[in-house]
Amino acid sequence: MIVDLPVLYSFRRCPYAMRARMGLAYSGLSYEHREISLKDRPQGLYDISSKGTVPVLQLGNGIVIDESIDIIKWALDQNDPEDWYQYQKEDQDRLVEMNDNEFKKRLDKYKYHVRFPDNALEDYRNDIAKNLELYDERLLSSRYMVGEKIQLADIALMPFIRQCAHVDLFWFNENFENLSKWLTSFKESKLFISIMTKHKIWDQASEGILINWDGINQ
Numbered sequence: 088m089i090v091d092l093p094v095l096y097s098f099r100r101c102p103y104a105m106r107a108r109m110g111l112a113y114s115g116l117s118y119e120h121r122e123i124s125l126k127d128r129p130q131g132l133y134d135i136s137s138k139g140t141v142p143v144l145q146l147g148n149g150i151v152i153d154e155s156i157d158i159i160k161w162a163l164d165q166n167d168p169e170d171w172y173q174y175q176k177e178d179q180d181r182l183v184e185m186n187d188n189e190f191k192k193r194l195d196k197y198k199y200h201v202r203f204p205d206n207a208l209e210d211y212r213n214d215i216a217k218n219l220e221l222y223d224e225r226l227l228s229s230r231y232m233v234g235e236k237i238q239l240a241d242i243a244l245m246p247f248i249r250q251c252a253h254v255d256l257f258w259f260n261e262n263f264e265n266l267s268k269w270l271t272s273f274k275e276s277k278l279f280i281s282i283m284t285k286h287k288i289w290d291q292a293s294e295g296i297l298i299n300w301d302g303i304n305q
């Protein structure tokens with residue numbers, strides 16, 4: 088362990104881990120990054136969280152946070168320079184709840200439709216389109232999901248909407264113009280690009296990689 092720094096167990100392409108990394112990056116918190124392979128998870132991960140899911144953040148005092156949204160909220164408690172989670176908390180929490188449940192279930196069926204042969208791809212696409220329409224409507228009247236400024240909810244939803252868009256980008260861009268613009272602005276942001284750096288899989292015999300965000304918010 089790099090002395091006293093929080094340790095993040097992460098997987099680059101996991102949407103939950105992406106949003107946790109964005110939260111940590113925005114807050115400018117340094118940490119030790121341990122990239123794992125989901126197919127071959129290290130014992131060290133199970134030792135601190137029996138669920139074995141990523142992301143998991145272990146603080147210097149031993150406290151373990153193993154839900155991505157709690158990692159973001161912890162990071163924002165340390166430093167929230169642009170007030171990402173100071174207002175409209177109920178609305179934000181409701182959006183996250185809907186994303187993590189209804190939207191995620193529909194996304195899995197749409198993305199992995201071959202594994203769910205009970206219905207046709209079109210049916211799964213029509214289901215998720217209902218959620219996408221609601222987002223698109225929100226973005227007609229405001230620049231971000233809950234107003235004119237980026238909030239925690241935007242960050243929490245973005246990796247999932249990105250995954251959904253990439254199933255059929257042409258269809259997504261054609262049908263959800265506002266959402267498509269919103270997504271592009273995040274995909275091109277310094278924040279998102281910075282957290283998508285590739286890291287080699289953590290070797291359990293050594294330390295992870297020191298992540299230091301000096302300058303990210305400038």
Ligand SMILES: N[C@@H](CCC(=O)N[C@@H](CS)C(=O)NCC(=O)O)C(=O)O
Nearest residue numbers: 101102103140141142153154155156
């Ligand atoms: N509710 C958790 C979900 C995390 C999660 O499901 N992560 C996936 C990777 S994207 C995972 O670890 N899957 C492995 C498994 O479910 O065993 C969170 O928000 O952190």
